[in-house]
Amino acid sequence: MRSPQQMTDGGDVLDAVVIGAGWAGLGVSYWLARRGLHHSVLERGRIGETWRTQRWDSFRMNTPNVQTVMPGDYYDGPDPDGALTRDQFVTLLEDFAGRNALPIEPDTAVSELTHENGAYRLTTSRGTLWARNVIVASGSLNCPVRPVWAAALPPALRQIDASGFRSAADLPGGAVLVVGSGQSGAQIAEELADAGRAVFLATSRVGRLPRRYRGRDIMVWLLESGFLDVRREEVIRLAGHIPPRGVLGSVRTISLQALSAQGIVLLGHFTGVENGDRLSFADDLEANVRFANEASENVKRHVDDYISRTGIDAPVAEPDPAETVTMRQPNPTIGSLDLSRSDITSVVWCTGFKGDFNWIRLPGALDSAGQPAHEDGVAALPGLYFTGLDFASTRKSGIILAIAEEAPRLVEHIVGHS
Structure with missing residues (x-):
């Protein structure tokens, strides 16, 4: 050579x-x-x-x-x-x-x-x-993508992208705001909570997949049933665009309600910065949770239909603890956060890549x-x-x-x- x-x-x-x-x-x-x-x-x-x-x-x-x-x-x-x-x-x-x-x-x-x-x-x-x-x-x-208003945040606030995150120990003390509840955001938020950190999660409109369903890993079902072979053009026709991939925990199901049960404070999607130190969030948390729940149910129905159509002898579905746990929701809904009062010292941007x-x-x-x-x-x-x-x-x-x-x-x- x-x-x-x-x-x-x-x-x-x-x-x-x-x-x-x-x-x-x-x-x-x-x-x-x-x-x-x-x-x-x-x-x-x-x-x-x-x-x-x-x-x-x-x-x-x-x-x-x-x-x-x-x-x-x-x-x-x-x-x-x-x-x-x-x-x-x-x-x-x-x-x-x-x-x-x-x-x-x-x-x-x-x-x-x-x-x-x-x-x-x-x-x-x-x-x-x-x-x-x-x-x-x-x-x-x-290549990570950040929203334009990231530049308006205070210089003292530590900002990193999902690709730059290594562990909770690398972040300064204080609470952490994770922006984006897709694959990386949900997993990083869970890891931070497991490490005992106070976590705020700005959610987004992202689907969810159960890790296991009816006796098999969900990816085995999706491959075997042809779900993963759906053409790009059909995905766009159904969703109107290419959606982010549904959240799939590596070893167990990750849901927004399960994250809230761990003590993570759920917020609507991040909409901007006010006066340099106040963050604003949309009033769409319930809609984002509902969208993820419906996406999971749609995938399960697809698998159920495949099992019924092919006559596979699969066990009945069992409740998934991550999907049945009661959600802990802020009351009243949080529309804005003061960085100092919330003790937020770090932001992890999980807002996409190109x-x-x-x-x-x-x-x-x-x-x-x-x-x-x-x-x-x-x-x-x-x-x-x-x-x-x-x-x-x-x-x-x-x-x-x-x-x-x-x-x-x-x-x-x-x-x-x-």
């Missing part, structure tokens, strides 16, 4: 370059190798860098072990319903790359992608590479929002592909379950158009 320094202007033109050595990039590399294509995988840091540096210390996967597998692998361990920790998942990726002798180039950041003389030119921190095909696997959920693709200098490669323009991962520009994008094709897209189908499909497209 040649290094990037050797593949300079006038040197070899690779069949393909993969950008990113997470589960998506490694999955594509596996299939490129199987098809005998000369390629390299460029990684800005180490294998699984985003998983190493943008996940909190106690983070666990939301897919059960039986589904947390790479292409060509299967789970045969003793805990199929368990959930890998952050570090265990990184080890899984490293082991996969090593066993398959994938051509990883660590510490090789790409600063520019252009197209010249019939090939793609990649400017990297270790030289210039040329390739006939480029597969971007750097992820679409790695991808960073500003290094792609190819007309037509990105849409007006600076995100990939593609159809099922295939860009309009010949030889350019995207993988690992959230909701790229189906509900499954963006989670590790997708790569077993996505990687071979993209590689076959490359082979067919070479």
Whole structure:
């Protein structure tokens, strides 16, 4: 395997370059190798860098072990319903790359992608590479997004994003405001409460999934029943947009009512800052709780219908403590908070992510929002592909379950158009 320094202007033109050595990039590399294509995988840091540096210390996967597998692998361990920790998942990726002798180039950041003389030119921190095909696997959920009024908060207030949170011990003493009750927000709020911190949670309109239902992990049901195969277009038709993924606890169900029972103070969604030190919240807490409850019931009905339709012998549903617990609601409803009186010293922003693709200098490669323009991962520009994008094709897209189908499909497209 040649290094990037050797593949300079006038040197070899690779069949393909993969950008990113997470589960998506490694999955594509596996299939490129199987098809005998000369390629390299460029990684800005180490294998699984985003998983190493943008996940909190106690983070666990939301897919059960039986589904947390790479292409060509299967789970045969003793805990199929368990959930890998952050570090265990990184080890899984490293082991996969090593066993398959994938051509990883660590510490090789790409600063520019252009197209010249019939090939793609990649400017990297270790030289210039040329390739006939480029597969971007750097992820679409790695740049945190904060609301505009974050800048109006007092300088003394500690502000971090979900990707910067590691543990409760890293935050200054005092209460913590978590903004956003999606996947990260709910899990981080729960961890902070478990650590004995006073927590305020600004909720949002996000669905919920039960961790287990009728004898199985919910993800097993959703995969088997075809729920995860629903096309992106149908998701948009049903919801009017791509909704955030429903909250799914890694080891148990997480509900807003269960969080309130732990002592977390629930608020409506965060609407702004008044006079620099007073935070305002909408009067929509009950609506947000109701939306999450209804989403869980809809998923259960889907599973029930599938069980009935296929004649599966499944046990009856049992009450989930996280869904039956009585909610503790502020009375009266809190419409605003004074930072000093509430002793809030930290804010954890769990308000979404986007991808960073500003290094792609190819007309037509990105849409007006600076995100990939593609159809099922295939860009309009010949030889350019995207993988690992959230909701790229189906509900499954963006989670590790997708790569077993996505990687071979993209590689076959490359082979067919070479």
